[in-house]
Amino acid sequence: MLNMCSMHADLTARAVIRDRALELFAARGPDGVSVRAVAAAAGVSPALVIHHFGSKDGLRAAVDDHVAAAFDGLLGEAPDAASLAETMLRELPAGSPAYLRRLLLSGDPAGTAIFRRWYEVTRSATQAMIAAGTMTEGRDPVVRAAFLMVNDLVLLLVRDQLAEVLGVDPLGAEGMARWAGEALTVYREGIFR
Amino acid sequence: MLNMCSMHADLTARAVIRDRALELFAARGPDGVSVRAVAAAAGVSPALVIHHFGSKDGLRAAVDDHVAAAFDGLLGEAPDAASLAETMLRELPAGSPAYLRRLLLSGDPAGTAIFRRWYEVTRSATQAMIAAGTMTEGRDPVVRAAFLMVNDLVLLLVRDQLAEVLGVDPLGAEGMARWAGEALTVYREGIFR
DNA sequence: CATCCGGCTGAACGTTTGTTTAGCATGCTG
DNA sequence: CAGCATGCTAAACAAACGTTCAGCCGGATG
Structure with a gap:
């Protein structure tokens, strides 16, 4: 599959501003990036940013929608929910995972909606596996689905810290193999003797 | 154990500023809180904040150190590493967990140091359990310890979203029981049939 | 050709930011 | 009592912020 970037490169100034804002917001947060910085990165005047998005908050909302749409697209075609975090990192345009x-962490309603959708996909996947007889239901299937989901999600959240402590990027090739291997071992055999 | 708050209530203006800054920074982030807002919350003039901490960044660093010290104190006396996240929420002064x-998420070196210390405590605890024969070693003990650690840490990171989706605070009384119960079930029996 | 309209800019606006400065009060020390 | 450090403030500072406004430019339309 192609990256969203190359699927249909939107070169209108509006799209360029949105994409540059995405990258800058992802790196430093909306509060840490001025309208002037976004405009400079996009090669336009600060006034044009406001002209297209009404306000800085309008721009932020537009980027939110753009990223949420990309995430929804990913959820729709994801065959299995083995590691959504890793899939996201592979398929989404640069900056989107960050x-x-x-x-997800800002408490913004848009983030909460994404969290909920991610959870529902995980819940459906576990229910399917339970129905197929490959997974046990457990005493609290609702909590179990959430447990499995956040165990994957957390890789996206603390990737850098894990990389620093483990000495290997948990979402890189080698790290992913080790991490998934150990997770599967735990899920297969448990950890207690 | 007493809360750090009540252990030795430091009523100097410097300490009051630091504590109010902690709460405000925790809620809105350092960038989202002005020196004037901190000063108003502490009932002092903005100039006094700068006088005591040199600059806003100095204040942030002082709060970092204060929280890191409280966390270290917690790590030192934590008997088991069952759920450090829950222990933190119970023992730390208001605002500290947030x-x-x-x-932890900012990428700040202070956060990375805390992450590393948390990992080392988890690693030690798992090694002790392995030595005691109550836990299997697994193929990759280093990754396994990290896996177990972030499975607990993530409760602190996405607590609000989980509460919204599950309808119960995973770090509250009922939620903790359900969450810990399911986690232990997975760790005991795995999830596959 | 004249007109008009949307994309776009440069300059400015008022506000808020972190920080500086000069000076006031208070309490200890000689 | 004089002197002096300390804790603290009011006022002002320059810089950066989000936003507004008047107007330029080029291509489509009449």
């Missing part, structure tokens, strides 16, 4: 991280 | 969350 922006998604910020959205 | 501030710690922000610190």
Whole structure:
């Protein structure tokens, strides 16, 4: 599959501003990036940013929607929910995972909606596996689905810290293999003797 | 154990400023809180904040150190590493858990240091359990310890979103029981049939 | 050709920011 | 009592902020 970036490169000034804002917001947060910085990165005047999005908050909302739409598109075609975090990192345009991280942690309703959708996909996947007889239901299937979901999500949230402590990027090739291997071992055999 | 708040209530203006800054920074982030807002919350003039901490960044650093010290104190006396997240929420002064969350996610060196210390405590605890024969070692003990650690840490990071989706605070009384129960079930029996 | 309209800019606006400065009060010390 | 450090404030500072406004430019339309 192609990256969203190259699918249909939107070169209108509006789209360029939105994409540059996405990258800057993802890196430093909306509060840490001025309208002037976004305009400079997009090669336009600060006034044009306001002209297209009404206000800085309008721009932020537009980026929110853009990222949420990309995430929804990913959820729709994801065959299995083994590691959504890793899939996101592979398929989403540059900066989106970091922006998604910020959205999920900001408490913004848009982030909460994404969280809920992610959970529902996980819940459906576990229910399917339970129905197929490959997974046990457990005493609290609702909590179990959330437990499995956040165990994957957390890789997106503390990726850098894990990379620093483990000495290997948990979402890189080697790290992913080790992490998934150990997670599957725990899920298969438990950890107690 | 007493709360750090009541252990030795420091009523100097410097301490009051620091504590109010902690709460405000935890809620809105350092960038979202002005020196004037901190000063108003502490009932002093903005100039006094600068007088005591040199600059806003100095204040932020002082709060970082204060929270990191409280966390270290907690790590030192924590008997088991069953759920450090829950222990933190119970023992730390108001706002500290939220501030710690922000610190861990900000990429700040202080946050990375805390993350590393948390990991080392978890690693030691798992090694002790392995030595005691109550836990299996697994193929990748280093990754396994990290896996177990972030599975607990994530409760602190996405507590609000989980509460919204599950309808119960995962770090409250009922939610904690359900969450810990399901986690232990997974760790005991795995999830596959 | 004249007109008009949307994309776009440069300059300015008022506000808020972090920080500085000069000076006031208070209490200890000689 | 004089002197002096300390804790603290009011006022002002320059810089950066989000936003507004008047107007330029180029291509489509009459």
